[in-house]
Amino acid sequence: MSATGATPARLRRLLRGTFGLDALRDGQQAVIDRVLAGRNTLAVMPTGSGKSLCYQLPALALDVRALVVSPLVALMKDQCDKLCALGLGAVQLHAAMNAQARDDALDAIDTGRAQFVFVTPERLSEPGFTARFAGFPPGLLVVDEAHCIAQWGHDFRPAFLDIGAARSALGRPVVLALTATATADAAEEICHHLGIPRDGVVSTGTWRPNLRYRVEHLGDEAGKAARVLAYVQDTPGAGLVYTATVRAAESLASALELAGESAACYHGRMPPAARRQGQDDFMAGPVRVVVGSDAVGLG
Numbered sequence: 001m002s003a004t005g006a007t008p009a010r011l012r013r014l015l016r017g018t019f020g021l022d023a024l025r026d027g028q029q030a031v032i033d034r035v036l037a038g039r040n041t042l043a044v045m046p047t048g049s050g051k052s053l054c055y056q057l058p059a060l061a062l063d064v065r066a067l068v069v070s071p072l073v074a075l076m077k078d079q080c081d082k083l084c085a086l087g088l089g090a091v092q093l094h095a096a097m098n099a100q101a102r103d104d105a106l107d108a109i110d111t112g113r114a115q116f117v118f119v120t121p122e123r124l125s126e127p128g129f130t131a132r133f134a135g136f137p138p139g140l141l142v143v144d145e146a147h148c149i150a151q152w153g154h155d156f157r158p159a160f161l162d163i164g165a166a167r168s169a170l171g172r173p174v175v176l177a178l179t180a181t182a183t184a185d186a187a188e189e190i191c192h193h194l195g196i197p198r199d200g201v202v203s204t205g206t207w208r209p210n211l212r213y214r215v216e217h218l219g220d221e222a223g224k225a226a227r228v229l230a231y232v233q234d235t236p237g238a239g240l241v242y243t244a245t246v247r248a249a250e251s252l253a254s255a256l257e258l259a260g261e262s263a264a265c266y267h268g269r270m271p272p273a274a275r276r277q278g279q280d281d282f283m284a285g286p287v288r289v290v291v292g293s294d295a296v297g298l299g
Contacts, residue, residue, distance in 0.1 A: 006062050011061055015057060028049075028050050031043045031054040034202065035140065035174060039174070041175070041196060042201045042202070043202050051178045051180075055142045056083070059115060062139060065112075065116075065133075065138040067141050068118045069124055069141070070118055071145050071148050089108065089114045091109065091118070092117075092118040092119070093109075112135065121157060121162065125162040138170055141163075141170065149189060149193050150190060160193075161193065163193065164195065187201055187203075225251070228252060229259055232263075238289065240292070241291045242292065243292070249265055252291045253291040264289075264291070266278050
């Protein structure tokens with residue numbers, strides 16, 4: 001991947017014309033400069049700091065395909081929808097898709113129409129999948145939520161440990177690993193698996209001054225539900241409520257709805273269409289609060 005043609009003027013035009021932004025943040029600038037130079041990079045940046053732009057802008061500036069590996073179906077859908085809304089060619093592949101959507105995505109990959117391809121690590125590791133990119137190979141391999149390599153790769157989702165081999169099969173594109181949190185040990189393991197040099201880590205820290213943390217001790221489930229209801233009613237804006245179980249998520253979502261709140265449930269046992277509808281309603285505004293298990297991300 002060469003930075004030829006990715007001039008500062010072109011980057012500014014793309015930044016403003018495509019994304020509606022006037023300038024890059026310091027962390028974004030450092031990561032994007034490395035990617036444009038063809039250098040493998042691990043970016044550790046807080047949630048909300050604009051990590052997605054760190055691969056989207058270089059892919060457009062260099063006119064290369066970006067293959068994005070993500071474990072989070074809801075996040076994958078959100079990013080793909082946003083790129084499509086900007087008029088860019090983007091598709092996603094995961095187990096929750098119906099046959100027609102999957103076939104359409106595969107056709108867009110095979111014909112080169114999709115510049116941004118979002119896949120789960122399990123899909124990437126399927127036999128023969130990387131061969132689909134032979135005609136239009138990716139110039140950039142993005143590993144989103146890269147801390148999962150260290151946290152889940154050894155047991156829960158071993159496909160994370162196959163990404164390095166898949167990269168070789170894809171022609172060794174430039175790697176950009178993204179995470180909002182990684183210990184020193186986790187960062188070292190990510191770099192080892194993805195071929196990122198020690199000096200290839202760009203970290204802006206994980207502190208977000210707009211976040212507040214508080215722990216409250218409540219006696220029972222009824223007390224928890226009452227406290228959440230009171231908090232939701234007293235707090236403006238949209239929000240997410242995480243629960244430990246599917247049953248708790250369903251119960252709390254029902255309680256919020258009965259209290260007149262615009263709430264929806266989201267968990268892995270729901271049909272894919274219902275999860276998509278809930279996410280769309282949350283993003284568009286009809287639903288103010290989503291109550292869910294970890295499947296809000298994992299799907």
